Amino acid sequence: MKKSCEIIGLTVVSIQEGKELGTVNQLVIDAAAGRVAALLIDDGKWYLGAKALPFSAISGLGEYAVTINTEADIMSVTPSSTFDNLLFQNANVVGALALTRVGNISGTVAEIVIDADGKIVECLIEEAGETRSLSAQRVITYGKDVLIISAENELQPVRLETVSSAPSPVFDALTPISEETVQNLEVDQEPVEPAQETDDLAKMFEEKQRKYLLGKTSSRRIEAESGVVVIEQGEEITEAVLQKAKLAGKFVELSMSIS
DSSP states (O other), X not given: OEEGGGTTTOEEEETTTTEEEEEEEEEEEETTTTEEEEEEEEOSOGGGOOEEEEGXXXXXXXXXXXXXXXXXXXXXXXXXXXXXXXXXXXOOOTTOEEEETTSOEEEEEEEEEEOTTSBEEEEEXXXXXXXXXXXXXXXXXXXXXXXXXXXXXXXXXXXXXXXXXXXXXXXXXXXXXXXXXXXXXXXXXXXXXXXXXXXXHHHHHHHHHHHHHXXXXXXXXXXXXXXXXXXXXXXXXXXXXXXXXXXXXXXXXXXXXXO
């Protein structure tokens, strides 16, 4: 098991060529699968485009280095490729707000823990200066800005390939079943769409956050990864600032930097 911070910065070493190929710059997360799909590699040749190492190609994940069989395992990230799409989604998980299905904030994701296959098995949640463990089994959706989780006393919904018919009520063995009861059992039920429910919760939360942030002032300067200033320290938060923060992936950071 490793935390993301224990992987980022590791040197990538090729076993066959016996050389260092760069360092791990970022984890590429497949939010739908709840796993790390690849490692983004910084080889110092940024002008040649981004490079990604599929997690399945890793031979070893140690304290000092990530080992792979051959340099050829590292791939260029081409437009519209799987890794390019995942990078565009930018679901880093770390830094996201943990939100329950009913809309209550449970804290912020400080770290993720992954197993040897890249599967996220645990999230470390920070709230009010305390850190607690959250099992990945309670995660419903890994979003870009929000992690949707089930409540502690709520069972995680299970998605089945085939949906069975609604269970029949239990009748006393001596009680005859009327024709009316039989007809009632044949009434169709509305399908449940958990994904749509999750989307609605996320949108509701974002709208509440926007209303809360409007008119507040930023406690510090926030910049996009490109260096573009999202907001200056002491500047008022407006709709334009919120839009810039959302596009730059800095909405959560802005939410935590108000005065």
